[in-house]
Amino acid sequence: MNLRNALCAATALVSVSATAAFAEELTIATVNNGDMIRMQGLTADFTEKTGHTVEWVTLEENVLRQRVTTDISTKGGAFDVMTIGMYETPIWAKNGWLVAMDDLSEEYDADDILPAMRGGLSYDGTMYAAPFYGESSMIMYRTDLVEATGMEMPEAPTWEEVAALARAMTDKDNEIYGICLRGKAGWGENMAFLTATSNAFGARWFDEDWNAQFDQPAWKETLTFYVNLMNDAGPPGASTNGFNENLSLFQQGKCGMWIDATVAASFVTNPDDSTVADKVGFALAPNTGLGKNSNWLWAWALGIPAGTQKEAAAKEFVEWATSKDYIELVAANEGWANVPPGARTSLYENENYKDIPFASMTLKSILSADPQNPTVDPVPYVGVQFAAIPEFAGIATEVGQEFSAALAGQQSIDEALEKAQALTTDAMEAAGY
Amino acid sequence: MARAVTNNRKALNTAIAWTIGLLIFFPILWTILTSFKTEAQAISDPPVFLFFDWTLENYSVVQERSNYMRFLWNSVVIAGGSTILGLIIAVPAAWSMAFVPSKRTKDILLWMLSTKMLPAVGVLYPIYLIFIKMGILDTRTGLVIVMMLINLPIIVWMLYTYFREIPGEILEASRMDGASLKEEIIYILTPMAVPGIASTMLLNFILAWNEAFWTLNLTAAKAAPLTAFIASYSSPEGLFYAKLSAASTMAIAPILILGWFSQKQLVRGLTFGAVK
Numbered sequence: 182m183n184l185r186n187a188l189c190a191a192t193a194l195v196s197v198s199a200t201a202a203f204a205e206e207l208t209i210a211t212v213n214n215g216d217m218i219r220m221q222g223l224t225a226d227f228t229e230k231t232g233h234t235v236e237w238v239t240l241e242e243n244v245l246r247q248r249v250t251t252d253i254s255t256k257g258g259a260f261d262v263m264t265i266g267m268y269e270t271p272i273w274a275k276n277g278w279l280v281a282m283d284d285l286s287e288e289y290d291a292d293d294i295l296p297a298m299r300g301g302l303s304y305d306g307t308m309y310a311a312p313f314y315g316e317s318s319m320i321m322y323r324t325d326l327v328e329a330t331g332m333e334m335p336e337a338p339t340w341e342e343v344a345a346l347a348r349a350m351t352d353k354d355n356e357i358y359g360i361c362l363r364g365k366a367g368w369g370e371n372m373a374f375l376t377a378t379s380n381a382f383g384a385r386w387f388d389e390d391w392n393a394q395f396d397q398p399a400w401k402e403t404l405t406f407y408v409n410l411m412n413d414a415g416p417p418g419a420s421t422n423g424f425n426e427n428l429s430l431f432q433q434g435k436c437g438m439w440i441d442a443t444v445a446a447s448f449v450t451n452p453d454d455s456t457v458a459d460k461v462g463f464a465l466a467p468n469t470g471l472g473k474n475s476n477w478l479w480a481w482a483l484g485i486p487a488g489t490q491k492e493a494a495a496k497e498f499v500e501w502a503t504s505k506d507y508i509e510l511v512a513a514n515e516g517w518a519n520v521p522p523g524a525r526t527s528l529y530e531n532e533n534y535k536d537i538p539f540a541s542m543t544l545k546s547i548l549s550a551d552p553q554n555p556t557v558d559p560v561p562y563v564g565v566q567f568a569a570i571p572e573f574a575g576i577a578t579e580v581g582q583e584f585s586a587a588l589a590g591q592q593s594i595d596e597a598l599e600k601a602q603a604l605t606t607d608a609m610e611a612a613g614y
Numbered sequence: 615m616a617r618a619v620t621n622n623r624k625a626l627n628t629a630i631a632w633t634i635g636l637l638i639f640f641p642i643l644w645t646i647l648t649s650f651k652t653e654a655q656a657i658s659d660p661p662v663f664l665f666f667d668w669t670l671e672n673y674s675v676v677q678e679r680s681n682y683m684r685f686l687w688n689s690v691v692i693a694g695g696s697t698i699l700g701l702i703i704a705v706p707a708a709w710s711m712a713f714v715p716s717k718r719t720k721d722i723l724l725w726m727l728s729t730k731m732l733p734a735v736g737v738l739y740p741i742y743l744i745f746i747k748m749g750i751l752d753t754r755t756g757l758v759i760v761m762m763l764i765n766l767p768i769i770v771w772m773l774y775t776y777f778r779e780i781p782g783e784i785l786e787a788s789r790m791d792g793a794s795l796k797e798e799i800i801y802i803l804t805p806m807a808v809p810g811i812a813s814t815m816l817l818n819f820i821l822a823w824n825e826a827f828w829t830l831n832l833t834a835a836k837a838a839p840l841t842a843f844i845a846s847y848s849s850p851e852g853l854f855y856a857k858l859s860a861a862s863t864m865a866i867a868p869i870l871i872l873g874w875f876s877q878k879q880l881v882r883g884l885t886f887g888a889v890k
Contacts, residue, residue: 208835213846213847213848213852214849214851214852221679236835236836237835238834238835238838240830240845240846241846241849242851243850244830244845247831248830251739251742251831252742255742255743256746257742257751258746258751259752259834369850423850425851425853429657429659429853432654432657432853433657433658433659442851444851448852448853
């Protein structure tokens with residue numbers, strides 16, 4: 182062997198061992214939904230590009246939330262990348278539990294991330310989790326049923342217009358219900374919808390001094406409007422309906438309209454699952470003329486726990502999964518209708534994506550939500566359908582139970598609001614606000 | 615003298631028993647049926663019972679997406695390991711309580727059982743921190759220890775009840791014949807208590823197999839058993855009931871088969887000493 186061959190062999194050996202030394206096995210916790218499962222199926226592309234392998238831990242949303250909270254708060258180190266939402270990100274960032282996403286590569290183009298998403302996933306101006314996909318809420322309605330009423334659905338309707346249409350579409354004898362809304366108790370269930378709706382009615386959770394506001398007229402107006410509308414035009418047993426129950430009703434042609442997450446648009450327009458796939462129109466979530474719509478803002482984002490031993494590899498994964506290239510990869514493999522929506526501005530400038538029927542309304546909905554200024558009157562918290570404080574999830578779940586009971590007719594609206602005011606005041610005082 | 619039971623009475627009892635049995639089994643049957651439907655059929659209203667296009671697609675999707683055998687093996691090791699370890703500790707403990715009771719034996723037994731009344735989540739953080747310190751987070755060893763500790767009071771109680779049915783004179787006789795304590799437990803007591811030990815084993819294996827709180831909270835990717843496998847198919851945003859049913863069927867199939875073949879032993883052990 183001459184010297185040149187020997188040097189070449191040595192270089193190759195060093196390269197191989199260097200790759201092996203830097204190849205990490207990442208453990209990633211994620212939720213079970215279509216976009217996340219698609220990402221798992223495309224992991225080979227990441228491994229091919231970086232040499233890192235991935236172990237997936239997929240859990241139901243609420244189980245995942247509990248699991249990753251336990252791990253990050255104890256610095257357990259079980260996960261290198263966590264799927265977290267807009268609620269957790271600012272709270273965890275404040276606690277110093279997350280790695281800042283302030284040194285992402287130029288090629289990644291962090292400025293392309295939709296401002297609303299970036300704002301919701303930031304703390305003190307620094308982004309702490311990169312949005313994998315984002316969503317808002319909007320009206321999905323049956324074009325044939327609206328047409329049959331002789332009325333029209335405006336692109337940005339008021340609640341009065343929506344209520345009139347819902348009542349006109351209702352035909353209970355034939356199991357057609359004008360409107361399907363969340364009623365199941367939970368901070369991410371009925372309270373996500375009702376908090377976003379209350380913003381449009383001029384209500385708020387807390388005033389600037391953190392005093393509960395359920396004793397104010399705006400909340401009574403919100404809850405009265407919701408309960409009356411559901412009693413007149415909603416499906417039976419609505420107080421136990423969440424996203425899946427309403428999706429099932431809509432897909433079977435039993436809902437005139439449904440106001441819920443924008444990601445539902447791809448389900449209700451999929452002819453394999455939906456009997457009304459070709460009869461669905463979209464509109465902005467309703468307003469009352471006060472300048473705020475009833476839509477929420479949410480993102481499933483990828484965050485890296487502070488203290489992970491594999492921070493560099495974890496960041497490479499986050500960049501890969503939330504990049505423009507990843508969107509192209511999904512489009513090439515699964516089609517443009519299946520790319521993760523709501524995270525990047527460039528997606529909505531893409532000519533291929535403009536043909537998707539719900540793309541434009543999804544973007545308008547996302548852009549019309551402002552987590553920094555969610556309400557008509559000023560508030561001390563960030564978040565559209567939640568207040569980003571650690572106590573919110575527990576309090577809102579209890580308030581949700583009271584409101585769900587009011588919808589079920591088990592107590593009056595006044596009773597529900599009184600209890601909500603009392604329990605929120607107690608919890609906030611106990612927490613030292 | 616045994617009471618005569620009329621044929622009508624027998625038929626009525628049989629019918630009632632079958633009705634109750636079917637009612638209890640119905641959710642499992644529905645899960646199995648749903649696993650062979652499409653997602654659209656799974657949520658159809660009115661529901662379809664038997665007359666639908668049976669498909670194995672859900673099983674193929676689940677098989678493709680998850681490493682079922684790894685979850686299964688973890689379940690077998692965790693449930694089996696914790697049961698065996700529990701028995702090794704519980705047999706001598708139950709022996710001493712049954713045959714050499716002290717003034718405090720009853721209190722100790724009650725105290726042991728009272729630990730089962732503590733909500734598990736109340737000790738989640740301390741146990742999680744201990745696991746981190748010991749480096750056994752997301753390991754089968756850690757899960758075996760925790761499951762054994764959780765089920766130990768039940769194992770001791772069950773064995774204590776069975777041992778109490780065995781006449782102490784027999785053990786006394788073996789001691790007079792020169793048997794050591796170890797020989798007495800292994801060669802005299804254990805063979806006589808085989809039905810009780812077998813049913814205790816089976817029951818604890820099933821309890822450990824089905825346990826979901828600790829197995830979900832103390833595992834990540836490596837030691838996750840079938841409970842985590844099921845949890846990975848549940849979704850509040852998306853109708854994946856057929857796939858979830860397929861995953862559930864695959865998770866409960868081994869324990870259903872085990873239960874089917876050992877039901878006589880299980881019933882015999884559970885009713886041992888019940889009628890006196």
